Amino acid sequence: MFTKILRIIINKYTITLVAFGVWMVFFDSSSVLNRMRYRDKLNSLKQEKHFYLEEIKKDSILSQKLLSDTSEIEKFARENYLMKKDKEDVFLVIDTTVDQHQ
Numbered sequence: 001m002f003t004k005i006l007r008i009i010i011n012k013y014t015i016t017l018v019a020f021g022v023w024m025v026f027f028d029s030s031s032v033l034n035r036m037r038y039r040d041k042l043n044s045l046k047q048e049k050h051f052y053l054e055e056i057k058k059d060s061i062l063s064q065k066l067l068s069d070t071s072e073i074e075k076f077a078r079e080n081y082l083m084k085k086d087k088e089d090v091f092l093v094i095d096t097t098v099d100q101h102q
Helices: 002-010 012-027 032-068 072-080
Strands: none
Touching: 002 012, 012 032, 032 072
16 A cells, blocks of 8 residues: 555656646746735735825816915915915924824
8 A cells, every 4th residue: 555655656747747836836937926926016006006096186186276276376385385475474383292093
C-alpha cells in the first residue's frame, strides 16, 4: 500500500503537475499573488477616482458661484485668503480644543 502511494507521488506527471501549480501560484507574471495585489491597487484607484470626481463637482459649483456673484468672490477671498477691506481688522480664531468624538 505504501509503495503504491509512493509510486503515485513519484510519478513524472504528478511531479510535473505540482511544479506547474507552484509556478503558477508564486512565480508567474500573472500569479495569484500578483492578481491579489493588482485587485487591491485597482480598488484603491477606484476610491481615489471617486474622491477626485467629487472634488471636481464641488470645485465646479464653487467656480460657477464665483463667476456669477461678486458677493461670493468677496466671501471666498475673506474666508480662504484672509483678505480685508480698508480700515478693517481681521482676527483669526483657532480652536485648540480636541474633538471628543473622534
